[in-house]
Structure formats: structure tokens, C-alpha cells
Amino acid sequence: MSDLTRMSAVELAGAIKNKQVSAVEVAQAHLDRISAVDERVHAFLHVDAEGALAAAARVDKGEITGPLAGVPVAVKDVIATKGVPTTAASKILEGWRPPYSATIYERLQAAGTVPLGKTNMDEFAMGSSTEYSAYGPTNNPWDLGRIPGGSGGGSAAALAAYEAPLAIGTDTGGSIRQPGAVTGTVGAKPTYGGTSRYGLIAFSSSLDTPGPCARNVEDAALLHSVIGGHDVRDSTSIPQPMPDVVAAARLGATGDLTGVKLGLVKEFAGDGSEPGVIAAFRESLEALVKLGAEVVEVSCPNFQYALPAYYLIAPSECSSNLARFDGVRYGLRVGDDGNRSLEEVMSLTRDAGFGAEVKRRIILGTYALSSGYYDAYYGQAQKVRTLITRDFEKAFEQVDVLVSPTTPFVAFPFGSRTSDPYQMYLADLFTIPTNLYGGPAISVPCGLSEGLPVGFQIMAPTMADDRMYRVGAALESAVGTFTPPAL
Amino acid sequence: MTTTALPTYEDAIARFEPVIGLETHVELGTQTKMFCGCRTEFGAEPNTQVCPVCLALPGALPVANRAGIEATIRIGLALNCDIATWCRMARKNYFYPDMPKNFQTSQYDEPLCAEGYVDVEYEGKPYRIGIERVHLEEDTGKSLHVGGATGRIQGATESLVDYNRAGIPLVEIVTKPVPGLGALAPEIAKAYVTELRDIIRSLGVSDVRMEQGSLRCDVNTSLNKPGEEWGTRTETKNVNSLRSVERAVRSEIIRQASLLDEGTRIIQETRHFHEDRGDTSPGRSKETATDYRYFPEPDLVPIAPDPAWVAELKAALPERPSSKRARLREDWGISEIDMQSVANAGAVELIEETIAAGASPAGARKWWMGELARRANETGIDLADIGATPLQVAELQKLVDAGKLNDKLARAVLEGVVAGEGDPAAVMAARGLEVVNDEGALTAAVDEAIAANPDIAAKIREGKVAAAGALVGAVMKTTRGQADAKTVRDLILARLS
Numbered sequence: 001m002s003d004l005t006r007m008s009a010v011e012l013a014g015a016i017k018n019k020q021v022s023a024v025e026v027a028q029a030h031l032d033r034i035s036a037v038d039e040r041v042h043a044f045l046h047v048d049a050e051g052a053l054a055a056a057a058r059v060d061k062g063e064i065t066g067p068l069a070g071v072p073v074a075v076k077d078v079i080a081t082k083g084v085p086t087t088a089a090s091k092i093l094e095g096w097r098p099p100y101s102a103t104i105y106e107r108l109q110a111a112g113t114v115p116l117g118k119t120n121m122d123e124f125a126m127g128s129s130t131e132y133s134a135y136g137p138t139n140n141p142w143d144l145g146r147i148p149g150g151s152g153g154g155s156a157a158a159l160a161a162y163e164a165p166l167a168i169g170t171d172t173g174g175s176i177r178q179p180g181a182v183t184g185t186v187g188a189k190p191t192y193g194g195t196s197r198y199g200l201i202a203f204s205s206s207l208d209t210p211g212p213c214a215r216n217v218e219d220a221a222l223l224h225s226v227i228g229g230h231d232v233r234d235s236t237s238i239p240q241p242m243p244d245v246v247a248a249a250r251l252g253a254t255g256d257l258t259g260v261k262l263g264l265v266k267e268f269a270g271d272g273s274e275p276g277v278i279a280a281f282r283e284s285l286e287a288l289v290k291l292g293a294e295v296v297e298v299s300c301p302n303f304q305y306a307l308p309a310y311y312l313i314a315p316s317e318c319s320s321n322l323a324r325f326d327g328v329r330y331g332l333r334v335g336d337d338g339n340r341s342l343e344e345v346m347s348l349t350r351d352a353g354f355g356a357e358v359k360r361r362i363i364l365g366t367y368a369l370s371s372g373y374y375d376a377y378y379g380q381a382q383k384v385r386t387l388i389t390r391d392f393e394k395a396f397e398q399v400d401v402l403v404s405p406t407t408p409f410v411a412f413p414f415g416s417r418t419s420d421p422y423q424m425y426l427a428d429l430f431t432i433p434t435n436l437y438g439g440p441a442i443s444v445p446c447g448l449s450e451g452l453p454v455g456f457q458i459m460a461p462t463m464a465d466d467r468m469y470r471v472g473a474a475l476e477s478a479v480g481t482f483t484p485p486a487l
Numbered sequence: 488m489t490t491t492a493l494p495t496y497e498d499a500i501a502r503f504e505p506v507i508g509l510e511t512h513v514e515l516g517t518q519t520k521m522f523c524g525c526r527t528e529f530g531a532e533p534n535t536q537v538c539p540v541c542l543a544l545p546g547a548l549p550v551a552n553r554a555g556i557e558a559t560i561r562i563g564l565a566l567n568c569d570i571a572t573w574c575r576m577a578r579k580n581y582f583y584p585d586m587p588k589n590f591q592t593s594q595y596d597e598p599l600c601a602e603g604y605v606d607v608e609y610e611g612k613p614y615r616i617g618i619e620r621v622h623l624e625e626d627t628g629k630s631l632h633v634g635g636a637t638g639r640i641q642g643a644t645e646s647l648v649d650y651n652r653a654g655i656p657l658v659e660i661v662t663k664p665v666p667g668l669g670a671l672a673p674e675i676a677k678a679y680v681t682e683l684r685d686i687i688r689s690l691g692v693s694d695v696r697m698e699q700g701s702l703r704c705d706v707n708t709s710l711n712k713p714g715e716e717w718g719t720r721t722e723t724k725n726v727n728s729l730r731s732v733e734r735a736v737r738s739e740i741i742r743q744a745s746l747l748d749e750g751t752r753i754i755q756e757t758r759h760f761h762e763d764r765g766d767t768s769p770g771r772s773k774e775t776a777t778d779y780r781y782f783p784e785p786d787l788v789p790i791a792p793d794p795a796w797v798a799e800l801k802a803a804l805p806e807r808p809s810s811k812r813a814r815l816r817e818d819w820g821i822s823e824i825d826m827q828s829v830a831n832a833g834a835v836e837l838i839e840e841t842i843a844a845g846a847s848p849a850g851a852r853k854w855w856m857g858e859l860a861r862r863a864n865e866t867g868i869d870l871a872d873i874g875a876t877p878l879q880v881a882e883l884q885k886l887v888d889a890g891k892l893n894d895k896l897a898r899a900v901l902e903g904v905v906a907g908e909g910d911p912a913a914v915m916a917a918r919g920l921e922v923v924n925d926e927g928a929l930t931a932a933v934d935e936a937i938a939a940n941p942d943i944a945a946k947i948r949e950g951k952v953a954a955a956g957a958l959v960g961a962v963m964k965t966t967r968g969q970a971d972a973k974t975v976r977d978l979i980l981a982r983l984s
Contacts, residue, residue, distance in 0.1 A: 080546040093545065100539045102546060199546040205785035235550045235788050317785055320578050323589030324543045328648070342584055342646060369580070369780035378782060 004029035005162040009071045009219040012165060016059065016070035023056035023070030027114050030072045034116065034163045037487050042138050043148075043158035045077050046085045047117035055114045067222055067246075069112030074164035076155050077118040078125050079210070080199040081105050084115075088201045089133040090123045092353025093331045102199020103234065104168065104210050104227040111226045116164055119154030123355045124322065125175055125203045127151050128427035131418055132357040140183060142452055142484045146411040149179030149427075155213045156183040160484050166223050167213040172204050173310055174407070174431025176211050177443035181406035181455020184445045184482040186220045186472070187213045189431075191462045192438035193238035195224075196231035202321040204314035205236075207435045216481060217444060217473040221249035224465070240463065248466035252473030258292035260471065263399030266299045268430050273408040276449025281405045284446035284456050287478040288403075288471070296399050300391035305384045306433040307425060312368045312381035313436070318358075319365030325353065360421065385436045392437045396461045401471055404430045406443040406455030430457060440465040444472040445482045453482050496737055497670075499710075499744035505672040506717050507736055508707035511660045511683060514626060514700065515558045516693045521625045521656035522549030522592065522787075529699060533649035541654035543587035548786050551576075555623060555656035556599070556790060557800065558692035562658055563600025563621045564801045565686050571599050573791045576623070576784040581777050585628035585648050593624035593659075595781040599790060605686070607678045608809065609671065616679050617663035628653040658693075664707075666717070672708075672740065677733040680704055684729075685808040685830055694869065697728050704732055706760075708739040710747060718743070719753040723767050725760045738766045808835070815839065819848040832860050833870050837877055844881035850888070854880045858901055874905040883911040895968050896920045922971045926978065929962070929970055933978045936961040947983045955979050 004012065004026050015021045031049050038044050052072065059070040075081060078088045080098040082105075087093040101109075108115060122132040130138040130153030140148040141160040148157040155167035156179035169176035171189035180187025188211050195210045202208060212223035224245050231237045264285070273281075289295060327333035327349030335348035354362070368377035395402055407427050417423040434441040439462045446456035456475055460467040520527055523540035539547035560570055577595035603618035629652055634644030660683065668675050684695045684702055695702040709720035721743070723735045738760075743753055757770035808830070815835065816826045819842075829835055834855045841851035855870065859880075863870045883901060886892045892900060892915065903914035915921055923929060936958050937944045946954040955976055962975045 080544070086545070088545070096545075098539075098544065098546070100544065100547075197546075198548050201545040202786075233550060234548050236786065316782060320580050320590050320780070320782070323580060323582065324545070324587065326582065326584070326589060328584050329542060329587065330544065338644070343582070346582060346584075366780065369782055371778045371780070374780075374782070 005033045005165075007165065008216055009068060009165045009214060009222060012071050013068055017065075023059040023114060024053060026070060027052045027056040027072055027116070030116055030164060033161075037161050038163060040139060040144060040487060041141055041157050041161045041163070042136060043119055043154045043161060043163055044074070044117050045087060045089065045120050045133075045135055045154070048084050048115065051084060052114050052116050055109065055112075059112045059114070064110070064112030066111045066226075068166070068226055070114060071166060072114045072116050072164050073108055073223070074116050074119045074155055074158040074167040075105065075108070076121055076152050076167070076169050078121060078170055078201045078203075079105055079118075079168060080201065081115070081118065084118065086118065086201070087135075088124045089121045089135055090325075090353065090355070090358070091134045091332060092325045092349070096331050098199075100199065103196035103231045105199060107227050108168070113166070113226070119152070119158055119167060121154055121175075122151035123358050124201065124318070125151040125170055125172055125208075126318070126357050126361055128174070128178055128424050129412075129414075129417065130154060131414060132355055134355055137414060140411045141487060142184065142411060146413050146452070147182070149182040149407075149411065151175040152179045152187070152213065153183075156180055156185050156187065159183065159185045159213055159215050161487060165215065166219060168210060168223075168227070169213045170200055170208055170210045171431075171435065172207045172209070172314060173435050174428040176213060177431050177441060177455065177457060178407045178427055180213060180443040181445075181457075182411040182453060184453030184484060185213060185215055186217055186442065186444055186476075187211070188220050188224060188442040188465075188468070189434065189440060190224060190228060190465055191238070191440045192435075193236050194242055194440070194463065194465060195228050196234045196237050198231055198233040202317075204317040205321060206317060207310075207314060209435070217442075217469060217476050218246070218249045218253065220442070221245040221469045221473075224469075238463065243464065243466035245466050245469045249469040249473040252470035253477050255291050255474055255477040257288060257471065257474050260293045260401075261399040262288060262293050262295050262471070263298040263395050263402040264295050265303065265395075265402050265404050266297050267301070267303050268404040272426070272429060273405055274410065274449060277405050277408060277410065277454050280447030280449055280454035281456060284475060284479055285403065288475060291474050291478060293471070293474075298395040298398055298402065300388075300395055300402075300433070302384065302387040302391050303433045306388055306436055307429060309381040309384035309388070310428075310432045310436060311364070311425065312377050313385065315361040315365030316368045316378050317365065319362045319369065322354075322358070322362055325350065327353075357421075388433050388436045389438070392433070392439060392459075392461070400460075401467050402459040403471075404457045404459070406430060406457040410449050410452035410454060434459050438462055440468055442468040442472045444475050446475060446479055448482065493741050493745050494748065496741055499741050500670045502712070503710040503740070503744050503747065504666065504669065504713055505736070505740050506664050506666045506709045506711070506720070507668065507672050507676055508664045508720070509662045509676060509679060509732075510705040510707070510722075511680065512703040513562070513658045513660065513687055513693050513695060514702075515555055515656040515658060516691075516701075517552060517554045517558065517656055519552060519554075520654035521552050521555045521623070522654055525654065527655050531651055533647075533651060536651040537653070541587065542650055543589075549592060551787055551790070552656065556792070558656070558690070559599050559621060559623045559658050560792060560797060561690050561692060561800055561804065562660070562687060563603065564797070565690055565804055565807075566600070566603040566605055566618045566621060566660065568600035568603030568618060568621055570792060570797050571597065571601070571790070572794065573789055574599055575789045576787045577781045578784050579624075580780040583627065584646065585630045585650075585653070587628065587650060587653055591624060591627065592784055592787070594622035598622035605679060605682055606809075607675060607682045609675055609678045614668070614675050614678070616665055616675075619661045619663045621658060621660050624657050624659060626652050626655040626657045664717070673733040673736040676706060676736045677729055680732050681729055682809060688833065689805045689808045689811075700727075703727075706732060706735050706739070708736055708743065709753070710740060710743045718747075719755050721753065721756055721758050721767075723758045723760050724770065727762065731760060731762060734765050735760045735767065742767065811835070819852065821848075821852070829856060832856060832863070834860065837870060837880075840877035841880045841884075844878050846881040846884040850884040851877075851880065854883065854901065858898055859905075862905065874907060875901065879904050879910055886911055886915065890971065891915070891921055893922055893968075893971060896922060899968075920969065923966055923969045926974065929966070929975060929978055932962045932965050932970070933958075933975065933982060935965065937979070937982060944983055947979070952980065
């Protein structure tokens, strides 16, 4: 057998099914890889070796079969995993072991995937670099001095470092796609409501979307099909069958895009992106045209307001969602010495437990929701959201998908954007409109700029996730995949 | 002037006009909580009816309970409200340890029901109380403060929280301000809450028991001089009985009048009613009120009741309790006060069904309002759950009417019925409680009693017929109450005449 950690999920599943290798051997190979490299990458906050080997053994016994049975998966630490530490990379949840599992985690287990452990992220998924993890940043396998993107930098880095063939991310403003772009991996944000949020520790309820991360488009589609679909425990989950994303990915891989109309978002095509990013994006677009696609320029004039609208809606919701972390029922409790009032203990707990970026957003959101400011901020942002949705709907009357670079810049060095929050927020400039609209989008590696990966974003209409997989797989067939230097 | 004696109520009301408003919370009797599948039984062991959702564990999400929405709509319909065709839940954000999420899922500017009214009758006159809104929200947990002298948070060494109640559906019913009631404001306030309670009880959506907190009432009161603008209102909480509603309004009118007389400004604040003293004390001031930062709940989809469904619910509403009571009062031939006690005891339907099963109105009312109501009071069990059915009570009364049971024996039979020993006839047979009317069987007992009490027998022989009662008592004793008293008396008099 070749190096098990270099194989795709599809290859691994096939080899396990055909008894060329056992699931336990596959799990052990990845655990060994984690032992070998994660000290330098720091993709994982918790490795559950025992749980992984036990899950693999069940597959080897034939208890579970399926298209991903026996394939290891890394899970972002914002997903509740019964009995396995879940912190959202925050001190306020240090040591918490949930008494229940997220729906998508249960689906991963039921499908026979082998969860390896929990991956690093920006605290409560707030950030674009993992520099806001309370447990230290994750290093980009392409250049250990650079960020792996965020918030799901741990999941993306685990893939790029061959620590896992599959990973789960969550995307609120780009937290799956932007890490995918800067690590040369695939990250897909499903339609909002297409994957269950039950058990996903909420950052911004109306935007949070769990989704698949992988090293190639077909693997991502397979993972998507395993975790997706209606869930009665999430009332915002869509009660409709999801599109066949796996078939779409396989169709796209044939390299034929005849008749497919790609909408080039005029507002995203030029300004703000690094020249190397623009160059790689343009080349990829040409490659898609060669496969038969047609490019139509579309205007989405309200996309320019997406970033400010997002930075009112997401913090507003987070200020309420994070209120439950008060030291009363679980997690950190500070100052409970018998002399302090309940309010003081809550206050001390939250002060000690939350990091600076989380506090910044809680304060921002509290302000935006305040009486007298609500209409000007939260109310106005919701109107912008409606306008952005209309931009999408109008664009999709003309084209099948919209395309843009995933993020304006390649992986940046640590510390280069932490002093100015706005510079950090710009990382999500191209990904945020999709979240406000609720549609699906995928980032597929499309080239290198100064030796670092560039991501190509494909945005599709809601519940048309299959379209982005088709175009994404076609792009992959044209430009290939990108391998980071050896660690 | 340092201390002013409080004015009398009559004095206060002669110079000021009150405006009242009531906010009533009704805990719905749904099987499960509003946003999760936890049970809602009252009095369960602390923290045994909880799950990730109602404990607000990280990642848990709410899903709305259709039964809670249906009950709210039915209440809204019964209060003549318009039902929203589309509305959203909202988050009311504030920190409190008995509220797991540190926000309450409630409704803000999009209530499920709005713009209704309730007609209340007091001393034969109708009063229309406007309903501003009826909305759905969730209850909080309960805090228990241990170690302090007062049981309140001040001075306590430990605070314990029971989350069993957290997430139980609550319906909030808010009236419009009610001016123009004058001196009757306290009585009309009470009459309104009574009417509301009866209406909700008739819908079967809540047991509406003020003493258990399933019906809670906040009373808003303000005063103004005739012709002037309405005054600043206070909100009185902890009003835990119908009588307290009336007393709270009355005491607040007197207190505010006294302050206004002194030229003191009324502070907009929450006040706490003291059942024992009959007055209120200040709670938190609303002038520095928390900003609740309401916003639409993003975890729940909007509620959009199908108009056809709402029409169905409306068509199926039960007869309005006050109309029904007026009708039944006539049928049963009882006074309004008696009818009110029947309603208060929750016995209207029970008596109605007992009569339908063949008992006379007087007979049916006698058992439900007497022996059974007494037991319900003593045990705290609802009359409807006491263990006797209308059918059984009707059967009991038939046995009495047929002379097979006397009053005392009937009580014993009823005891057996309540204890689950079976239907009245079966209990009577099993316990051997049937009236003994057989003269032959009684004669021996009578002779025995006469022999044992020669003095009394002599008196009767001398014509002091009233003395016969003592001998009847003796016979009843030896027959363990099973003799028919009249037959015994006739026998004694016949023997001794």
C-alpha cells in the first residue's frame, strides 16, 4: 500500500472495502502522522486516538458499511462531540465534555467515518487566521510562519499536512472557504439549512453553516452527502431532499462544462485583490471557458455593503448566543469564593474566559442591538441583507453560478493583521455575501501566487449545491491539485 | 408635615381617577416544554425534567411545540383577538441565573394575537376590557436561596437553581389601559382576572391556579386628577390570588394618592405586593430599566398559522363560561354567589355531567360542592382528579333517592369510590353499607335499646316524644349506621306508645 495519509477519501474507502487495508491501519497511519507533525502544525486541540481506533475496529468487524466507512475525519472544535472535549478554542469551555453530540457528528459516526479529534480554530469561530484561538495558532503547512486561514484553520491545515483526508468546518462568513483557499484544499459551505446546526456552538445563528473540507472536490461532496439533509432538531433546517452533490462532482470531473454560464461578479474582479490572486483566478477562468463554460459579467451592486452588514448582524447574534457562558452550569467559573455576588462571578468568569476578539464582537453586537440604535444598525443591516439576496437572485436569472477569488490575499504572516481588525475582516470580503444570502459556495484550489495557494470561489443558488460541485470538479480536472512542500 | 396618615380609599377616589392595566401570565398545560421534549409535571424532583436544549448547553437549538402555538391561538380567539398570519419569536436579552440562555425566547413587536377584548360583568353591569396583545414565551427556572434569613438572595450563602420549569410555555395577556372605572377599579380588576381564568380554564389549556403559579398577574396602576393627563404608573408584582388583585389596586390607589397629596412625584417602578400586610413595597426601578435588546429569534422559523386552521380552532371554541354559567344558573335554580363558588371550585362541568347522568341539580351540587370539594381542598387535588366521576356521583345519588343509602352511609360509599374500590353499588355491597329497612331485623335492636335505657323509655311513655332521638341514636350505633333513622323512630314510638 502506498502512504495511506496521501490517499483520498474515495481511495481509502475503496481500499478498506476491498480489504486491501484495515480501517484500524488507516486510523493508525493518520494518528502516527499527527504525532509526527502536529507539534509543528498544531491543527488539533484534542486527539481522540482511543475513540478513533474503536470506531475503525467497528468498521473492520463489518458493523458499519457505506461510501466513507473507515475514512478518518477531523472535526472542528465548535461541534459538540459526546464525551470528547469541546472548547470552541475558548478558555471559557476548557475541559467541557458535552453530554450529547451534534447531529452531523452522529451522522459521521453512523456512516462509519473515524473521527480523529478536534481541530483548532479562532475562538468561537471569530477570526480569519486562528490567531484568536485561546490555545495558540495553527501554522500553515505551506509555510509554518503563515496563517492557515480561519476560523477553521485547524481543519484546513490538518488536510494540507496529511493528518486527515477529511475534515468538518463551519462557515459563518467564510470560515470553511478562506482556510481552504490559503491551504490549497477544498472547502464547501452548503446552503444554509442544508446541514444541521444542532450541536454546533452558535456564533451567528442566521449565518452558521457546517460543511465539508477535503483535499479534492469528490471527497468533499461525499462528506457533504453524509452530513447533510433535514434534521428535526434544527428548525431552520430545510425539509427537502438535498441535491445529489456526489453525482454532480463526478459529472464535473469529466471536464465538460458546455452550456454552463459563469457569472463574473464585476465588483469582485479587480480592486482589493493581490495581483497574484487575480492572475491565478483569470487563468482558471480561461481554463473553464476551454471546458465549454460561458462567462457573463454580472453586477451585484450591494455586495459592497456586505462586510459592514455582516459586522452588525454576526456580532449582534453572537452577543446573545454567547450570553449562556456565565459560569453557572458548565465551563469556567472564576471568583466563586463565597464572598462575591452572582453578578460578580458571572462578570469575572466572562472577563477571564473570553478573548479580546470575542469581547470586541460581543460589545459591538450589544451596542448594535441597543434601544435607540437598533434601527440604525441591526435593522439597517437586515435591509442590506435583503438587497444582497436580491442581487444574487437577479444574477442567477442570468447565470448558473457566480465566480470570484475566494479571498483577496494568500496566507499572510502571523501578526500582520491582528493590530487592525478591519485588515483581518477584509479576508472575508468575497465570502461574506453568500452567507448573508444563504446560498452554497465552494473554494477550490486554482493556482499558486508566490508559492502559496490561491482559491477559486463558486457560488450557487440556494439548494443548488450540486452546481458548485460540478463546476468545482471541472476546475480541478483542468488545474489539478496542489501539494505543499514536505514538512 | 412629617408623617401623613394615609387617606381613606373613599377619600382618595373622590379626588383622583385611576387607570389600571393588567399583565397576566398563564402557564400552559402542554405535555412537553415549548422548545424541547422535556416533561412539564409540577413538583418533580429538581432538575429531572431537563435536556441540552432547556439547560442551554452550547450548540443546543430550540424547536417550537405546535401544541403551545395552538393553545395561544385558542386563547387569543377566546379573547376576540386578531391572529397574526405571520410573526416571529424574539429574544429578550438579560442575565439571570434561572434563565439558562440568559435570554428569554418571547415575542416583541409581532405578537401572535392582538386587539381583542373581554366583557366582564360586575353587579349586573357590563364592562369591556380591551386586550392589547396575547403572546407566547417561555418560563424561567426557579432559584432557591439557601442560608439567608429571608430566603431571598440577600444574605444567602448559596443559590440553587431548578431548571424543571425553564422552557415551559407561558402566554402573556396584556390589557389596554383601562380608565374610567372610578371607585370600582379594584373590583373590576378582580372580575377581569376571574373572567380570564374561567375562559382559559374552559379551553382546557391550563389549570390556571394562582396558588401554584400557573396564573400570575401584574397590576399596573396610575392616578390622575379629573381632566388631567394620566399619571405615572407603577407595576405591582407578586399578586397571587384573586382577592390580592383587588387589594393590590386598592392599596396602590391609596399610596399614590397620599404621595400626590404631598406633591411627591410617582416613580415608575416595579412594586411587590405583600399578602400579609395588604400593601406594596418598591422593587427595581423601571426608570433605569434593563435594555432588553430584543431582536427576532434566528434559531426559530417564523410562525405562520394557516387561516383555515385558525378558522377551525375558532369554530371549535367552547361556550363562553359566563354565558354558560348564566344558562346553568337558571337551569339549576341557584343564586349568582352559589354559581360563582361552583365555578371557583372547578365544578361546573362536573355537576353538569352528573345531572346529565340522571342526578337532580341539588343532589349533584351537594356532593361535588360538599364532601368532594372538602376533600379536594384538603388534599390539594383538583376536583376533576379526585377519584369520583360524574357517573359515579349520579349513581350514588340514585341510591340515596331510592332509600338504599342514607346520608351517612352515602358518605362512606363515596369514600370507597374515591379510594378506588369501584362504583357506588359495588362499594355498598362490598362494605355492607346498605340501609336496613327490614322491620324484623330492626325490632330486636329497638328492644335492646329500650331495655338498656329504661329511664328514656319511661320519658317517652310519659309523652316526651323528643326523647326518642336518644334511643334512635343507640339503635343506629348498634346497627353501625345502616338503619333507616325514620323507620327506627317509628318503631320506637310504636313500641312505647
